[in-house]
Each structure stands twice: as structure tokens, then as C-alpha cells.
Amino acid sequence: MSNDSKVSGRVAPETRPFETADIGGLMPGMPEPDFPAALAEAKRCARLTYDALALIDELQRTTEVRHFPAALAEAKRCARLTYDALALIDEWQRTTEVRLKRQRIYISGPMMGLPGSNFPAFHAEADRLRNLGYTVLNPAEINPNSPTNLCGCMRRGLTALLTCDTLALLDGWQRSHEAHLEMHVAHRVGIEIVVAKDVAA
Numbered sequence: 337m338s339n340d341s342k343v344s345g346r347v348a349p350e351t352r353p354f355e356t357a358d359i360g361g362l363m364p365g366m367p368e369p370d371f372p373a374a375l376a377e378a379k380r381c382a383r384l385t386y387d388a389l390a391l392i393d394e395l396q397r398t399t400e401v402r403h404f405p406a407a408l409a410e411a412k413r414c415a416r417l418t419y420d421a422l423a424l425i426d427e428w429q430r431t432t433e434v435r436l437k438r439q440r441i442y443i444s445g446p447m448m449g450l451p452g453s454n455f456p457a458f459h460a461e462a463d464r465l466r467n468l469g470y471t472v473l474n475p476a477e478i479n480p481n482s483p484t485n486l487c488g489c490m491r492r493g494l495t496a497l498l499t500c501d502t503l504a505l506l507d508g509w510q511r512s513h514e515a516h517l518e519m520h521v522a523h524r525v526g527i528e529i530v531v532a533k534d535v536a537a
Contacts, residue, residue, distance in 0.1 A: 378422045385415045439470045442497045443532060444518045445506025447475070448486075457506055461532050465504070468536070473500060490514060494521060504532035 458476035
């Protein structure tokens with residue numbers, strides 16, 4: 337699998353203008369942050385900070401009060417922190433969008449004529465990929481009963497495949513006419529084709 341097909345990691349800087357606990361999605365079990373809302377809020381804070389700067393500048397020009405230089409320095413410090421936050425949010429948004437875009441994987445492999453329709457292999461690979469953070473479309477879940485109605489199973493499978501970024505091939509795919517068809521469709525529409533066991537985080 338190519339390097340750009342791996343999930344992008346998030347690296348937080350050592351110093352941030354807010355606590356990790358204030359941002360969702362950074363700790364296990366927490367939801368992903370709402371990046372558009374967070375970005376809008378950071379921009380709102382930036383506007384408020386610069387409104388305060390303008391007011392302090394005006395007061396400094398018209399009033400001889402010794403505390404204004406300190407207040408102005410503090411406002412400027414807050415402005416720098418706000419824009420640090422903006423830069424961090426922008427970076428998280430960019431890397432998360434890449435991860436979400438890359439994470440839909442469709443599993444393909446042999447079923448017909450194998451014990452249990454080879455469902456255990458499909459389920460095991462789906463579990464492995466999900467543990468790596470990918471969203472997985474598993475034909476053994478799409479068609480949970482043995483594929484007696486092959487045409488119906490293939491229609492549902494191909495429909496799911498077309499929503500994915502990557503087609504991951506299980507061992508033995510070479511012996512499956514259905515896997516060959518799925519691979520052909522993936523190739524024709526620009527879906528990346530990889531060997532399932534080579535997919536990493």
C-alpha cells in the first residue's frame with residue numbers, strides 16, 4: 337500500500353493555548369470535534385480580541401493612564417494565542433479530512449465453495465481494519481446469509497464498493513470470479529486496489 341494511503345496521524349504541539357480536555361475527539365472514546373464550529377468560534381474570539389485591541393489603542397491615544405500599556409500587551413498576547421489556536425484547528429481539520437476520505441475500505445475475496453462461505457476470514461479482516469481506524473464495508477455483513485442469490489449479492493456488494501476509496505483483497509482472491517469483477521470495477525472507476533494484509537494504520 338502506498339504511503340499516501342495510510343491514515344494521517346495527528347501530532348499535537350507541546351504548548352497549546354487551551355487544555356486537551358476542552359477539545360473533543362483527542363481522547364479514546366470521545367467524539368470527533370466539530371471542526372467548522374470550532375473554527376468559527378476561534379475566528380469569533382479573534383475578532384473580539386482585535387476589537388479590544390482597537391479600543392485599547394484608542395484609549396491609549398486619548399487617556400494618560402499608566403495601566404494601558406500593560407493591558408495592550410495582554411490583549412496582544414491573547415491575540416497570538418487565538419491565532420495559534422486557529423492554526424492548530426486548521427491543521428487538525430486538514431488531517432482529519434484526509435483520514436476520513438481515505439478510511440472507507442471494501443473487502444473482496446473468495447466465498448463460493450469455501451466452508452462457511454469464507455465468512456470467518458472476512459470478519460477477521462474487517463475487525464483488524466476497524467481496529468486500525470478504518471471504516472470497513474464487509475460483504476459478509478452486507479449479505480449475512482450464504483450467497484445463494486449471487487446476482488443480488490453482487491448488486492449489493494458493487495453498490496457498497498462504489499462508496500469506498502480502497503478495495504482490499506483477501507488471500508485467494510485470484511480463484512474468485514466475483515473478486516475479479518469487483519477488482520475490475522474498482523480499477524475502472526479509480527478505486528485503489530491493495531492486498532488486505534498489507535493495509536496499515
